[in-house]
Amino acid sequence: MSEDLSDIVVPLGISERILGEVGEVRQKKTASHVVMELESTRDCSQAGKPFFCPSHPSEELWLFCEQCDQPVCQDCIAERHQQHSYDFTSNAVHQHRDSLRKLLRSTQEHMSTLEDVLGRTDGVGSAIRARAEAVATEISLFARGYVKAIEEHRDRLLKQLEDLKVQKENLLHLQKAQLQQLLLDMRTGVEFTERLLTSGSDLGILVTKGVVASRLAKLNSAAYSTHPREDDNIQFSPQERAGQCQGYEVFGAVICKAVDPAKCTLHGEDLWSTHQNELTGFTLLCNDTTGEQMGRGGEAVMVTITHKDKKDCAVKPTVCDNGDGTYHISYSPEEPGLYAVCVYVKGQHVQGSPFIVMVKSKFRKHQGMFHCCTFCSSGGQKAARCACGGTMPGGFQGCGHGHKGHPGCPHWSCCGQVKMSSECLSGLPSDRSQRSLLRTVEL
Known part of the structure; x- marks a missing residue:
């Protein structure tokens, strides 16, 4: 026991x-x-x-x-x-010994599993360290290449800046030399004329008058700019995309263009007319003093749209900078009538500003079908009619190719308009029996 x-x-x-x-x-x-x-x-x-x-x-x-x-x-x-409840220890020990052995085996299995997990954990830790070292090498190589690309891009920008400075200085020097020569010629002409008028004889003045007058007139008519043709408009734009350098995308560009509001133009199909409660818009193209597109955004663009008769009825436009020298202006007028549109760049009117926009009443959609002719679209039915007014011989009440009233191109059965994207000019009868006469098929 x-x-x-x-x-x-x-x-x-x-x-x-x-x-x-x-x-x-x-x-x-x-x-x-x-x-x-x-x-x-x-x-x-x-x-x-x-x-x-x-x-x-x-x-x-x-x-x-x-x-x-x-x-x-x-x-x-x-x-x-x-x-x-109790039992002899000799009897109870067998049950408890078996349960302990079962727990022992389960614990041993967990130990084996834990040892395996610990082994794999050590392996993953080694893999993590190895992978981190490899990524660190990649980062170092990337950084060295990136730094080298940036340094090369920097040298290019500085070279471009130096060339631009020399070019501007040379053009300014040439303009200065031309102005100095013109000024010297004028001084010579003025001094000669003054001596002639003060010291010359009457006969001498009359003899040289023609030559002197012609010379002075030529000097007076000489074309020259009242402002230097060059300026100090040199800027650096760090956000400007500059392409790739040694396989890396780089940013930053030297900019010497200056926008000229007088050279900026407006474009768009709906520039002069639109419809009530319809989102419309136009495009502003910004150009420099030479008329060349700027190629970049960031200009101070302001747009005002006001009703001609209702001064308190203004439309708030949205200006979207496309980043390439173009700006899309969108708006949606709530009242019909005439609107004055003013477009400013750097506080100055652009070319064509201000201009008038005609806002028509709410756009009327077509209620018919866009077809070629009622003869074809209705399968040759004589009773089929079309709003274009065309008819065919033989009792056909609708239009047909090459016959009287046919527009000669696809058109709307409800109003006869030949443009697919147009406004309906006439309503279609609400009676279904009459509407059924305008049976058409889409082309």
Whole structure:
């Protein structure tokens, strides 16, 4: 019996330190139990000595309380465990030994799984470190190449800036030389004329008058600009896309163009007319002083749209910078009538501004079909008619190719308009019987 008990107690492997900690936090269920030192039990079991009850030192532990899950003596059964189910330790040990073995196998399996996970974790850690080193190498190579590309782009920009400066200085020097020569010629002509008028004889003035007058007139008519043809308009735009350099996309461009409002133009199909409550718009093309498109955005564009008769009826337009020197202006007028549209660039009117827009009443959609002729579209029915007014011989009330009234091209059956995207000029009868006469098919 004591040998069976040793199989239960000894494999627990609880150290004295843990026993002390467990003793401090015992649950209420085992609060009255006495904890024995493991060393004494180990010595007792190994020597084949009986295991005595701590509460009844003279009684041997040879029973097992199933409810309290602990070995007890017969006195314990008679006292504190009187109503508890119990069995002999020799019988109970088999069940508990099997459960412990089952838990042991499960724990061993978990240990094997954990060892495998730890091994894979170490492998993943090594892979992470190796991959990080490889990516760090890629980053360094990319950065070195990028820095080299940026430095090359910088050198190009500085070279472009230097060439632009020299070009402007040369043109300015040439203009200065021309103006100086013209001024020198004028001074010479003025001095000669003054001496002639003050010191010359009457006959001398009359003889040289024609040559002197012709010379002065020619000097006065000489064309020259009242402003220097060159300016200091040199800017750097860091957001400007500058293409690629050594395979890297780079930004930043030297800009020397200046927008000229007088050279900016307006474009669009609906520039002069539109319809009520319909989103419409036009395009502003910004050009420089030479008439060349700017090729970049960022200009100060302002647009005002006001009703000619209702000053308080203004339309708020939307200006979209396309980034290439063009700007799309969109708006939707709520009232019909004439509107004055003003387009400003840098506070100045552009070419064609201001202009008048005719806003028509709400657009009337076509209620018929866009067809070639009623003869073809209706399958040759004589009663089929069309709003174009065309007829055919033989009693046909509708139009046909090459016959009277036919427009000669596809048109709308409801109003006869030949443009696909047009406004309907006449309503279609609401009576279905008459509408059925205008049976058509789409081309």
